[in-house]
Amino acid sequence: MAEPTAPLLLGCDFSSSPGRRKPIVLALGRSHGARVQLQALERFETLAAFGQWLAQPPREEGGWVGGFDLPFGLPRELVQALGWPTDWPGCMQHYRSLSREQIRAEFAAFCDARPVGGKFAHRATDGPAGSSPSMKWVNPPVAYMLHAGVPLLIDAGVHLPGLHAGDPGRVALEAYPGLLAREVLQRRSYKSDDRAKQTTDRLIARKDLVNALEMGQTRLGLRLKLSHAQRDALVDDASGDSLDAVLCLLQAAWAQQRHAEGDGLYGLPPGLDALEGWIVTTPMPVPAGAPRSDGHSKKQD
Numbered sequence: 001m002a003e004p005t006a007p008l009l010l011g012c013d014f015s016s017s018p019g020r021r022k023p024i025v026l027a028l029g030r031s032h033g034a035r036v037q038l039q040a041l042e043r044f045e046t047l048a049a050f051g052q053w054l055a056q057p058p059r060e061e062g063g064w065v066g067g068f069d070l071p072f073g074l075p076r077e078l079v080q081a082l083g084w085p086t087d088w089p090g091c092m093q094h095y096r097s098l099s100r101e102q103i104r105a106e107f108a109a110f111c112d113a114r115p116v117g118g119k120f121a122h123r124a125t126d127g128p129a130g131s132s133p134s135m136k137w138v139n140p141p142v143a144y145m146l147h148a149g150v151p152l153l154i155d156a157g158v159h160l161p162g163l164h165a166g167d168p169g170r171v172a173l174e175a176y177p178g179l180l181a182r183e184v185l186q187r188r189s190y191k192s193d194d195r196a197k198q199t200t201d202r203l204i205a206r207k208d209l210v211n212a213l214e215m216g217q218t219r220l221g222l223r224l225k226l227s228h229a230q231r232d233a234l235v236d237d238a239s240g241d242s243l244d245a246v247l248c249l250l251q252a253a254w255a256q257q258r259h260a261e262g263d264g265l266y267g268l269p270p271g272l273d274a275l276e277g278w279i280v281t282t283p284m285p286v287p288a289g290a291p292r293s294d295g296h297s298k299k300q301d
Contacts, residue, residue: 005062006031007256011175011248013241014070016141016148022193024050027245029253034216036253037225041233041242047148054156054170063169065256065266067248068153070145071134072163072174073277075121078135082106088163088275096151100144104137123276128285129179161265162272173255173266173280177247180281183219184212191240198238206235206243213250220254220281251281 011027018024023043030037044050058064073088074095085091095103111119120133137143159166161173181190190205192198210231216223224246226234234243258267265272269284 005060006260007062007169007171008058008060008064009036009249009252009256010064010066011245011250011252012066012068012070013177013244013248014068014145014149016070016144018045018047018050020045022239022241025241025245026050026053027242027249029249031222031253031256034221035223035225036250038227038230038246038249041230041245047152051152051156054152054158058169063167063171065171065173065252065259067173067175067250067252067255067280068149069175069177069244069248070149071123071131071142071277072146072150072160073123073273073275074134074146075123076273076275078107078110078121079275081110081121086275088277091275092150092154095147098147100137100147103143103147107135107137107143110135124273125276125278125282129176129279129282130182131176131178131279160277162268162274163277171259171266173252173268174277175248175251176279176282177244177251179279180218180220180247180250181209184209184217191238191243193239195238202238203235206238206240209243210234213246218250220250222250222253224250255280 009029009031013025015022015024023045026042026044027038028040028042030039044053074091076086079086079091084094120135122133125131126133132140132142134146135143153160153172154164156170157166158170158172159168161171185205185208188205190202190209192202212218213224214226234246237243255266267280268278271284272278
């Protein structure tokens with residue numbers, strides 16, 4: 001009996017306002033054991049074109065599993081304070097009905113009523129992932145990314161583990177390239193959309209990051225396989241968009257491994273908040289004093 005075909009893997013560097021200068025970048029690849037082969041980079045200059053790609057039935061046997069660099073949910077604290085539906089489908093239906101101006105006004109009012117240093121509400125995944133709160137509307141505008149991207153996934157009928165049932169042959173997971181990049185570079189910056197900030201130091205950081213991914217020097221235990229031309233393309237893209245898509249591809253590969261081992265949540269923690277969602281490959285923090293897998297207790301910071 002033939003073994004089932006492994007799914008296509010994809011990583012998405014998303015833009016809420018894509019165009020020729022800042023397209024949505026999709027990295028496509030396959031995994032072979034611990035090796036992840038980058039096959040192609042595709043670009044989409046409109047949300048409609050990307051939505052059409054997502055809605056297509058899987059072109060290959062085995063379907064696809066993707067990591068998408070955009071938030072899939074809002075902080076529960078925020079949703080409750082605004083009186084919005086606290087179930088994920090209802091919350092997303094309400095959220096997509098708002099304009100960006102309405103979102104900005106509601107979120108700004110929420111922040112204005114809170115003390116300095118605690119303006120934004122956070123999801124449980126933000127701390128361990130080191131990600132921006134999904135309600136931020138500037139620097140980066142992830143609230144608008146959620147507003148633009150999640151409806152595309154819903155309308156395409158894809159499956160969002162832990163949040164929304166859909167086509168099991170098209171699986172979308174929230175990814176975050178910065179989580180994986182920091183394992184290698186710590187606080188070194190490797191990208192900028194500002195040409196004046198596309199420095200030699202950032203170029204060297206991209207080279208170091210690509211080399212580490214090829215050597216498998218992250219906790220994911222995966223080795224990125226590239227051609228010489230692909231390596232040059234990742235290093236030469238000073239915006240970092242192509243490299244971010246590949247980082248999301250590796251997170252999707254890790255998730256698919258977990259699923260192949262019988263995990264229906266693709267490596268997401270069983271205790272995730274079904275309103276907020278969770279960033280794939282982010283460890284669930286161990287509560288203070290709780291026993292760890294090594295038999296010790298976590299110390300208070």
